[in-house]
Amino acid sequence: MADTLELETVEYVVTDAVASIALNRPEKYNAFNMQVHQDLTKALKHAERDRSVRAVLLTGRGRGFCAGQDLTEFSMSRADPDFRVDEHVRRTFNRIIHTIRGLELPVIAAINGVAAGAGWSLALAADIRIASDGASFTQAFSKIGLIPDTGSTWFLPELIGTSRTLQLMFTGDAIDAKTALEWGLVNEIVAADVLDEHAHAYAARLAAMPTRALGLTKRAVYRATTVGLDDALEYEAQLQQHAAATSDHVEGVTAFLEKRAAEFTGR
Ligand code: LHQ
Numbered sequence: 001m002a003d004t005l006e007l008e009t010v011e012y013v014v015t016d017a018v019a020s021i022a023l024n025r026p027e028k029y030n031a032f033n034m035q036v037h038q039d040l041t042k043a044l045k046h047a048e049r050d051r052s053v054r055a056v057l058l059t060g061r062g063r064g065f066c067a068g069q070d071l072t073e074f075s076m077s078r079a080d081p082d083f084r085v086d087e088h089v090r091r092t093f094n095r096i097i098h099t100i101r102g103l104e105l106p107v108i109a110a111i112n113g114v115a116a117g118a119g120w121s122l123a124l125a126a127d128i129r130i131a132s133d134g135a136s137f138t139q140a141f142s143k144i145g146l147i148p149d150t151g152s153t154w155f156l157p158e159l160i161g162t163s164r165t166l167q168l169m170f171t172g173d174a175i176d177a178k179t180a181l182e183w184g185l186v187n188e189i190v191a192a193d194v195l196d197e198h199a200h201a202y203a204a205r206l207a208a209m210p211t212r213a214l215g216l217t218k219r220a221v222y223r224a225t226t227v228g229l230d231d232a233l234e235y236e237a238q239l240q241q242h243a244a245a246t247s248d249h250v251e252g253v254t255a256f257l258e259k260r261a262a263e264f265t266g267r
Contacts, residue, residue, distance in 0.1 A: 016200075017055065030060040031070035032119070041095060053207075058126055108128045109122070114135070120140075121155065122150065124185075132195040139172050156169075210243075248264045
């Protein structure tokens with residue numbers, strides 16, 4: 001499959017088994033217009049189908065990570081009497097969130113700048129978040145009379161509890177990268193000038209690991225947040241059956257017993 005894709009608003013390139021997907025509408029802080037929705041969906045689906053891709057890195061070009069819905073385009077869409085917000089959300093934002101969470105690959109967000117509204121939700125859908133020291137985060141929705149969507153009402157309480165979630169959602173106040181780290185909203189902070197390199201190296205490290213086992217781990221962990229212990233235990237047993245059937249598992253055990261570094265292939 002192609003290692004690059006020609007898309008209008010999203011860069012897509014595969015190196016070291018990492019699909020790097022960068023939102024590229026810097027003049028609008030990478031806000032989601034319909035073109036971004038289409039391009040990001042295409043990029044994610046391409047990564048999902050490409051068996052050589054073993055991790056996904058999501059970032060933004062310019063000063064913003066993503067400013068959420070493009071409000072200029074949204075205002076124009078509202079002029080159409082047949083336009084329905086719920087259908088728009090289902091067809092665009094929700095589809096992207098489902099795709100990211102359904103990807104049985106580690107997804108790392110490198111948050112290079114402001115993440116606002118659905119742009120923050122997008123970062124929250126990733127499995128690992130690495131922020132630049134200049135990143136900031138705002139729920140933004142209340143400031144335009146909307147409720148948080150694109151998964152924020154589910155992601156945020158999960159990570160920081162209901163009280164801080166509602167604080168952020170009611171006020172729309174921005175928090176900086178340091179606060180995000182203290183609250184557990186990002187995994188680490190790095191200097192802005194090394195973010196790309198650091199996040200890519202992190203993604204490449206995960207891409208060299210037993211891909212199937214990591215994918216099944218992701219599935220089990222997210223599912224466990226919605227079920228009881230008995231159910232989680234049973235599901236782990238079922239998925240372990242699949243993980244144990246991979247050649248990466250055989251290689252991992254063999255390498256351990258032979259006291260050498262394992263060479264995983266993702267199979
Ligand atoms: C933008 C945007 C933007 C267009 C910056 N649109 N141009 C779901 C379903 C249905 C409906 C609606 O939405 C949703 C989900 C959502 O995401 S709702 C939330 C939508 N997002 C926002 O409300 C955030 C709006 N933006 C901001 O609050 C600020 O721009 C942030 C905090 C992101 C950045 O602030 P500053 O650093 O002060 O930058 P700026 O405001 O000067 O923005 C830079 C440029 O980007 C500027 O363009 P210009 O041509 O004047 O230089 C902005 O107009 C443009 N921009 N966000 N969402």
